[in-house]
Structures are given as C-alpha cells and as structure tokens.
Amino acid sequence: MSFIRRNLAGWLVMLPGLVLLVFFVWLPLLSNVSLSFYQLQGYTKQSFVGLDNYAQVLRDPQFQRAFLNTGLYVFWSIVVGFPVPIALALLLSEVIHLRTFFRTSLYLPNVVPGLAAALLWKFLYDPDPGGMLNGLLGAVGLPPQPWLSSPTWVIPLIVVALTWKAAGATTLIYLATIQSIDATYYEAARMDGTNVWQRVRYITLPSLAPTVRMLLVLQIISVFQVLYEPLVMTGGGPNNASLSLLQLIYRYVFVRGDVASGAALGVIVAVALLVLTACYWWATKRAGHHG
Amino acid sequence: MGKLGAAGKAGAVGKPGAMRGLAAVGRLRAAGRPRAIGRLRAKTEGIIVASDYRLARHRLLYVLLFGGLAMAAVVALFPVVWLALSSFKGPVELYRTPLTLLPDQVDLRKAAQVWQTLAFGRYYLNSLWVVAGAVASAVLVNGLLAYGVSVLRPAGHKLVTALMMGSLMIPPILNMGPLFRQIVALGLIDSYIPLWLVFGANPFYFLIMTTYFDRLPRALFEAARIDGCNGLQMFWKVAVPLSRPILAVVAIFAANAAWSDFLLPFLVLRSDALQTVMVKIYTLQAASATMQGFGPDKLLMVLVLASLPPVALFVLFQRRITSTVATTGLKE
Numbered sequence: 001m002s003f004i005r006r007n008l009a010g011w012l013v014m015l016p017g018l019v020l021l022v023f024f025v026w027l028p029l030l031s032n033v034s035l036s037f038y039q040l041q042g043y044t045k046q047s048f049v050g051l052d053n054y055a056q057v058l059r060d061p062q063f064q065r066a067f068l069n070t071g072l073y074v075f076w077s078i079v080v081g082f083p084v085p086i087a088l089a090l091l092l093s094e095v096i097h098l099r100t101f102f103r104t105s106l107y108l109p110n111v112v113p114g115l116a117a118a119l120l121w122k123f124l125y126d127p128d129p130g131g132m133l134n135g136l137l138g139a140v141g142l143p144p145q146p147w148l149s150s151p152t153w154v155i156p157l158i159v160v161a162l163t164w165k166a167a168g169a170t171t172l173i174y175l176a177t178i179q180s181i182d183a184t185y186y187e188a189a190r191m192d193g194t195n196v197w198q199r200v201r202y203i204t205l206p207s208l209a210p211t212v213r214m215l216l217v218l219q220i221i222s223v224f225q226v227l228y229e230p231l232v233m234t235g236g237g238p239n240n241a242s243l244s245l246l247q248l249i250y251r252y253v254f255v256r257g258d259v260a261s262g263a264a265l266g267v268i269v270a271v272a273l274l275v276l277t278a279c280y281w282w283a284t285k286r287a288g289h290h291g
Numbered sequence: 292m293g294k295l296g297a298a299g300k301a302g303a304v305g306k307p308g309a310m311r312g313l314a315a316v317g318r319l320r321a322a323g324r325p326r327a328i329g330r331l332r333a334k335t336e337g338i339i340v341a342s343d344y345r346l347a348r349h350r351l352l353y354v355l356l357f358g359g360l361a362m363a364a365v366v367a368l369f370p371v372v373w374l375a376l377s378s379f380k381g382p383v384e385l386y387r388t389p390l391t392l393l394p395d396q397v398d399l400r401k402a403a404q405v406w407q408t409l410a411f412g413r414y415y416l417n418s419l420w421v422v423a424g425a426v427a428s429a430v431l432v433n434g435l436l437a438y439g440v441s442v443l444r445p446a447g448h449k450l451v452t453a454l455m456m457g458s459l460m461i462p463p464i465l466n467m468g469p470l471f472r473q474i475v476a477l478g479l480i481d482s483y484i485p486l487w488l489v490f491g492a493n494p495f496y497f498l499i500m501t502t503y504f505d506r507l508p509r510a511l512f513e514a515a516r517i518d519g520c521n522g523l524q525m526f527w528k529v530a531v532p533l534s535r536p537i538l539a540v541v542a543i544f545a546a547n548a549a550w551s552d553f554l555l556p557f558l559v560l561r562s563d564a565l566q567t568v569m570v571k572i573y574t575l576q577a578a579s580a581t582m583q584g585f586g587p588d589k590l591l592m593v594l595v596l597a598s599l600p601p602v603a604l605f606v607l608f609q610r611r612i613t614s615t616v617a618t619t620g621l622k623e
Binding site: 003008010023043087094102105112113119121132136164175183190200204253259266273 | 334335337352353357359360366367368370371374386387432439444454455457460462463465466467471472473488489497522523547550551554558576591598602605609612613
C-alpha cells in the first residue's frame with residue numbers, strides 16, 4: 001500500500017505527458033512498423049506480406065534517387081555547413097568589438113520561420129536575369145545562372161540555404177565550449193612560445209572535439225529530415241534531383257495514398273538513424289577508453 | 292543523447308562590459324595606432340591576449356578576424372534586409388535589371404493593402420491561438436513530466452526518460468501516416484487540439500527542464516512536504532516559482548516553433564477559415580502563378596508579415612535566447 005502511495009503521485013503528475021508521448025510518438029511508431037509488413041487498403045490490413053513492401057520501396061527508382069540525394073545532402077552539409085559554425089565561433093570568441101551585434105546578427109536567420117526562409121531563398125535563387133543573385137552577377141558582368149534548375153547544383157544550393165538558417169545556433173554552442181576552456185592552458189602554451197595557430201591546433205580544436213562529434217551526429221540526423229526546403233524551393237526537382245527521403249514518405253502517403261510504402265520507408269530511415277546513433281555511441285565510448 | 296546538456300558549461304556567453312555601438316567602430320578604424328588599441332590591451336582571455344597584441348602582425352590578424360566576422364554578419368543579415376526592402380517594390384520593379392537594392396518608394400499602404408486583400412488578420416489570429424495553446428502545453432505538460440522525473444522520482448521513472456530520448460533519435464515525423472490516421476480517428480481534423488498537444492511531448496523542452504529541476508535544492512521540496520503539500524502543490528509552490536527563467540525560455544522557443552510549424556497544421560487544418568499563417572503562405576505560393584493580381588512582389592510582403600512576430604520576439608529576448616542556445620544545445 002505504501003509502495004503505491006509513494007509512487008502514485010509521481011505517475012499521476014506525469015500522466016498527461018505520458019499520454020501525449022504515447023499518442024504522438026510511440027503509437028504511430030509501432031503502428032508504422034506493423035503496417036509496413038502488410039498489404040493495405042487505405043490503412044486497413046489485407047494480408048501479411050513480410051518484407052514485400054520493403055523490397056518494393058528498395059526497387060523504386062524514386063527511393064534510390066532520394067537515398068542518393070540524402071547522401072549528397074549529408075556530404076554537402078558536412079563540406080559547406082559543418083566548418084562554418086566552428087570558424088564563426090573562433091572569430092566570435094576572439095573579436096571583442098561589437099560582440100553583441102555580431103552574436104545577434106548571426107543568430108537572426110534562425111528565427112525566420114522555416115517555410116518563409118525556404119521561400120526567401122527561392123527568390124534569391126530566381127533564375128530570371130532580374131533575380132537577386134543573377135542581378136549581383138550581372139553587376140560584375142557575369143551571365144545569369146540557372147541556380148536551382150541545375151540538377152548538379154540544386155542540393156549544394158539548398159544546403160547553403162540550410163546553413164544560412166542553422167549556423168548561428170550551432171555557432172553559439174561551439175562558442176560556449178570555447179569559452180569554457182581553462183585559460184591556464186593558453187598561458188602555459190604562451191610560456192612555451194607557441195604561435196597563435198599552434199594554440200588553436202593543439203588547445204582549442206582538441207577541446208572542441210567532443211562537441212564536434214555530438215553536433216556532427218545531430219546534424220546528420222537533422223539533414224535526414226530535410227523536408228520544407230525541397231518541398232517549397234524545388235518540389236523535389238529538377239527531375240527528382242533534390243527529392244529528400246522525408247518528402248518521399250510524404251509523397252507515398254499523402255499524394256499516392258500508398259501507406260504501406262510510406263511505412264516501410266519510415267522504418268528504413270529510422271533504422272538508418274539508429275545505426276548512425278549507435279556508431280556515434282561506439283565511437284565516443286572508444287575515444288573515452290583511449291583517453 | 293544525454294550529453295546534450297554538456298554542450299557548454301560557461302553560463303554567460305556575454306562578457307560584462309562588452310563595448311557596443313559606434314565607439315567600437317571608431318576604435319577599430321584606428322587599430323593601427325598603439326594608442327587606439329586600448330581594448331585589445333585589456334584582453335586577458337582567449338587564444339590571443341594583450342601581450343600578443345604588442346606585435347603589429349597580431350594587430351593585423353585582429354583586423355582580419357574582425358573583417359571575417361563582419362562579412363559573416365553581412366551574409367546573415369543581407370537576405371533579411373533584401374526581403375524587407377524588396378517587399379515594397381512593385382511587380383515590374385522587382386525583376387528590373389540592373390539590380391537595385393532600395394525600392395523606388397517605401398509605402399506602408401502596400402503592406403496594408405496585401406493584409407486586407409488576403410484577409411490576413413484571420414490567419415494571424417489563428418496562428419496566435421495555436422501559439423497560445425502550444426506554449427501552455429509545452430510549459431505545463433513537459434514541465435510536469437520533467438518535475439516527476441527529476442523531483443518526485445517514482446519507481447520506474449527512468450522509463451519516461453528512455454521514451455523521451457527515443458523520440459529524439461527517431462523523429463516522430465517519420466511516422467506521419469499513422470499519426471494522421473489517429474488524428475482522423477479521433478475526429479480532430481480541422482481542430483487546433485492536436486496542434487496544441489503535440490507540443491506537450493517534446494524531448495528538447497523535457498531535457499532543458501529536467502536539467503534545471505535537477506539543480507534545485509531538495510531541502511525546499513522536503514520542507515514543503517512537511518508543510519503538507521502534495522506532489523502537485525509542490526510543483527506550483529516550489530518548482531514553478533524557482534524556475535521562472537527556464538520556463539520563460541521554453542515558452543519563447545515553443546512560441547517560435549508553433550508559429551513556424553507547417554506540416555502538421557497543413558495536414559490537419561482543411562478549411563481555409565482555420566488555417567495558420569504558414570499554411571496560408573504555402574497555399575498562396577502554390578497558387579501565386581495563377582492567382583489574378585497576386586504577383587511575387589505581394590508574396591514577398593506576405594513573407595515579411597509572417598516573419599515579423601518571431602523576429603520581434605527575438606529582438607525582445609535576444610540575450611536570454613542566445614545564452615540558452617549556447618548553454619543547453621537546444622536549437623529550436
């Protein structure tokens with residue numbers, strides 16, 4: 001009795017949150033896994049088909065394209081988006097003039113609503129000779145570019161827009177880590193006569209390593225979820241060159257009414273994310289053991 | 292994922308006494324002259340310190356660093372400034388070559404006209420209503436959950452943390468089909484209820500509040516219990532009053548996220564009269580090619596109107612927002 005009394009209050013307080021957690025997260029997840037093994041009529045299960053839905057998704061050229069695209073999104077976001085916040089954080093930590101102004105300006109794009117930011121960049125990338133970026137090119141005598149209509153450049157250009165929006169917040173996280181570095185390390189390094197680059201190389205960057213690893217995983221997870229940008233900037237085009245995995249789930253479920261394929265693809269992406277997270281844990285654990 | 296909170300330990304990002312305004316620019320312009328580099332002489336923290344700045348090449352390096360940061364700030368601000376200025380341009384003026392940055396005229400009547408033709412006030416009110424419920428549910432429901440896990444700690448509370456962290460690793464959006472069916476099954480299409488409640492189970496808000504509650508002194512809760520408070524009363528009388536700053540931060544983040552939310556509102560809100568600003572923008576941009584008298588220049592004005600509330604919120608609370616992002620790793 002006293003065991004129940006002791007614990008009942010706690011669980012009652014948490015009940016509303018638990019109900020919502022089950023309703024919005026875990027029930028859809030479990031039902032997605034279950035639906036993915038059935039042939040469906042709408043959402044009604046017709047017959048158990050094992051892995052047929054998965055096989056069908058894997059054979060779908062659109063899936064192959066979206067899968068490749070996600071690889072490209074991740075690749076470009078690491079090449080373009082990943083070094084930017086680290087560099088900005090180093091600059092912010094060293095520059096002492098106009099500090100608040102710089103911190104505020106760099107964070108501002110983060111509060112522009114995602115949909116509005118995507119549309120804003122669609123305007124900047126307007127292929128018309130009168131478009132913003134083409135106007136800038138014209139001003140220095142260069143010909144107008146197709147921008148998002150180029151299948152080769154569409155993903156890197158979307159990544160630029162993503163980076164523009166997200167870099168400020170990531171910068172602040174790196175900045176906090178940089179500012180928590182023990183000042184005596186730098187003092188000792190100066191005594192040893194190191195130059196500025198050596199201090200960055202041997203003190204600052206190694207101190208950032210755990211944060212870098214964590215944010216790398218979080219960034220990959222968030223890039224797997226790219227949706228608004230291809231949805232409103234390109235519709236996934238040209239010719240599916242920017243189609244993302246999440247956009248394909250949306251297409252399967254809400255455009256084609258193919259819930260089974262959407263469910264199977266959702267599970268595939270979830271497993272991919274779990275594997276990535278496991279790799280991350282494994283890597284950090286190993287790093288921990290070896291000092 | 293438990294390491295999220297460890298992203299930064301430095302409490303305050305801003306150093307006290309940071310100089311702002313034009314005086315700093317003036318000083319920088321004169322950075323070449325030793326007399327004018329007083330602030331660099333006082334720099335004792337970081338990679339490059341006062342003693343380094345005795346060398347001219349380090350002072351040159353500082354000018355380069357400042358220049359790099361200034362360029363980054365221009366890149367960050369320019370699209371927003373371009374949007375604000377271009378929204379006043381006419382349809383022909385917008386695509387005129389050679390490019391001009393400033394509009395021929397800044398006429399606020401254009402904003403009023405776009406607002407009226409689209410009856411934008413209704414969508415604004417809809418969005419505000421969604422935000423209000425989302426903020427309440429984000430703060431209260433996640434707050435109670437975090438309080439249960441952190442303070443009351445009933446047997447098995449670790450399960451709650453595990454369920455929350457799982458949703459961080461597997462984004463719920465992957466299961467949009469079944470979630471949508473559940474909402475339909477409960478008759479919640481064209482209702483704001485799912486849009487409010489979805490904010491009640493958010494791993495980021497949960498994490499930020501458990502981290503905070505974990506640091507509150509246990510003795511205060513013991514004292515309240517001895518005074519006869521039950522679990523819920525202790526939440527209202529002890530936890531909430533002591534946690535106002537962090538609850539405010541969660542409220543600000545939730546307000547911003549709810550205002551900007553698109554996919555779930557788009558799926559749930561079917562009738563035009565109930566749509567939020569973001570849903571309306573999406574349908575507008577899809578229709579703008581065919582809609583009479585609604586050209587791209589008007590769409591730009593709509594984007595400005597839609598971005599104003601979150602930008603205003605940020606301007607009001609920028610210090611609190613930026614320092615929370617830095618110390619918790621919470622990004623929206």
